[in-house]
Amino acid sequence: MANIHPTAIVGKKAALGEVEVGPYAIIEDGASIGDGTKVLAHAYIASGTTIGRDCEIHMGAVVGHTPQHLHFKGAKSFLKIGDRNVFREYASIHRGLEEGSTTIIGNDNFFMGFSHVAHDCRIGNNIVLCNGALVAGHIEIEDAAFISGNVTLHQFVRIGTLAMIGGLARVNKDVVPYTLIEGDSEVCSLNIVGLKRSSIGEDAKAEIKKIYKLLYRSDMNVTQALSEISKLGGLAPEAAHMVEFIKRSERGICKHRKIKTESSAEDI
Numbered sequence: 001m002a003n004i005h006p007t008a009i010v011g012k013k014a015a016l017g018e019v020e021v022g023p024y025a026i027i028e029d030g031a032s033i034g035d036g037t038k039v040l041a042h043a044y045i046a047s048g049t050t051i052g053r054d055c056e057i058h059m060g061a062v063v064g065h066t067p068q069h070l071h072f073k074g075a076k077s078f079l080k081i082g083d084r085n086v087f088r089e090y091a092s093i094h095r096g097l098e099e100g101s102t103t104i105i106g107n108d109n110f111f112m113g114f115s116h117v118a119h120d121c122r123i124g125n126n127i128v129l130c131n132g133a134l135v136a137g138h139i140e141i142e143d144a145a146f147i148s149g150n151v152t153l154h155q156f157v158r159i160g161t162l163a164m165i166g167g168l169a170r171v172n173k174d175v176v177p178y179t180l181i182e183g184d185s186e187v188c189s190l191n192i193v194g195l196k197r198s199s200i201g202e203d204a205k206a207e208i209k210k211i212y213k214l215l216y217r218s219d220m221n222v223t224q225a226l227s228e229i230s231k232l233g234g235l236a237p238e239a240a241h242m243v244e245f246i247k248r249s250e251r252g253i254c255k256h257r258k259i260k261t262e263s264s265a266e267d268i
Contacts, residue, residue: 001018002016002017002018002019002020002021003019003020003021004016004021005021005022005023005024005025007023007024008021008022008023008024008025008026008027008039009024009025009026009027010026010027011027011028011029011030011031011047012029013029013030014027014028014029014030014031014032014033014045015031015032015033016032016033017033017034017035017036017037017053018035018036019033019034019035019036019037019038019039020037020038020039021039022038022039022040022041022042022043022059023041023042024041024042025039025040025041025042025043025044025045025057026043026044026045027039027045028045028046028047029047030047030048030049031045031046031047031048031049031050031051031064032049032050032051033045033051033055034051034052034053034054034055034083035053035054036053036054036055037051037052037053037054037055037056037057038055038056038057039057040056040057040058040059040061041059042059042060043057043058043059043060043061043062043063044061044062044063044065045057045063045064046062046063046064046065046066046079046095047064048064048076048077048078048079048095049063049064049078049079049081049095050078050079050080050081051063051081051085052081052082052083052084052085052107053083053084054083054084055081055083055084055085055086055087056085056086056087057087058086058087058088058089058091059089059090060089060090061087061088061089061090061091061092061093062090062091062092062093063079063081063087063091063092063093064078064079064093064094064095065092065094065095066094066095067094067095067096067097067118067119067137068094068118068119069097069119069137071097072097075096075097075098075099075100075101076099076100077095077096077097077098077099077100077101077102077119078095078096078100078101078102078103079093079094079095079096079102079103079105080102080103080104080105081093081105082105082106082107082108082125083107083108084107084108085105085107085108085109085110085111086109086110086111087111088110088111088112088113088115089113089114090113090114091111091112091113091114091115091116091129092115092116092117093105093111093116093117094117094118094119095119096119096120097119097120097137098120101119101120102120103117103118103119103120103121103122104121104122104123105117105121105123106123106124106125106127106143107125107126108125108126109123109124109125109126109127109128109129110127110128110129111129112128112129112130112131112133112149113131113132114131114132115129115130115131115132115133115134115135115147116133116134116135117129117135118135118136118137118138118139118155119137119138120137120138121135121137121138121139121140121141122139122140122141123135123141124141124142124143124144124145124161125143125144126143126144127141127143127144127145127146127147128145128146128147129147130146130147130148130149130150130151130167131149131150132149132150133147133148133149133150133151133152133153134150134151134152134153135147135153136152136153136154136155136156137155137156138155138156139153139155139156139157139158139159140158140159141158141159142158142159142160142161142163142177143161143162144161144162144194144198145159145160145161145162145163145164145165145175146163146164146165146194147159147165148164148165148166148167148168148169149167149168150167150168151165151166151167151168151169151170151171152169152170152171153165153171154170154171154172156250156251157171157172157173157174157175157251158174158175158245158249158251159171159174159175160174160175160176160177160178160179160242160245161177161178161238161241161245162177162178162191162194162195162198163175163176163177163178163179163180163181163191164179164180164181164191164194165181166180166181166182166183166188169181169182169183169184169185170183170184170185171185171254172185172251173185173251173252173253173254173255174245174249174250174251174252174253174254175187175253175254176215176242176245176246176253176254177238177241177242177245178190178191178194178195178208178212178238178242179191179212179254180192181254182257183257185254185255186254186255186256186257187216187254187255187256187257188257190208190209190212195208200238201236203236204236204237204238204239207232207235207236207238207239208238208239208242210229210232211229211232211239211242211243214228214229215229215246216256217256222246222253226243226246226247229243
């Protein structure tokens, strides 16, 4: 049975499991919230939002509201959120833009204060968005990516698995999995610490390092590098994913920073 504070406003057609709803929270008709989820004071859950189990919606967060888009004309659209996600103070997550469209968020993600996810994004699992991170529309973020504070991501970009975006960075190209981005869409190195902490096997890490060197540390362009990479033979799934990500890029991938020295990728 739901535990709802008497000052909260909950639509009669909202579907609530065994949840906690704090003071002055608002949950519109058509919202659905799974067991174990906590909606704290002054949070706002809009119609068309489905939230899974054991999530936390902190003070002032706005979840599932209409897109911030000049062409939005009141279409019936949706936001689908998985389990064990945390939305901290004043985070905002918007539903889809077009009729029937959906913004999708997976499981075990952490959205810090004032972070924003726009319409029609695809957010995977185990992702961190730090304070003030801004994710524009139609962006895909793959599992275990880390988006630092006050980062801005351009619409339609793709952020690869286990990529890390440094604070204040501006990203307008696709970010290759396992890489570290700083500044103006610049690749600095592999995400060495992230790879060390991951469960990726040593053979796969060695292949990722080879791909990175061919792609970013040689004098070859992307097409030439992919040709050389194809000669490596059968790759581990993690390395193969890195290659397929590059091949599927429509916006192009982030370029390497032009500096004389950089963090070594030898000690993965």
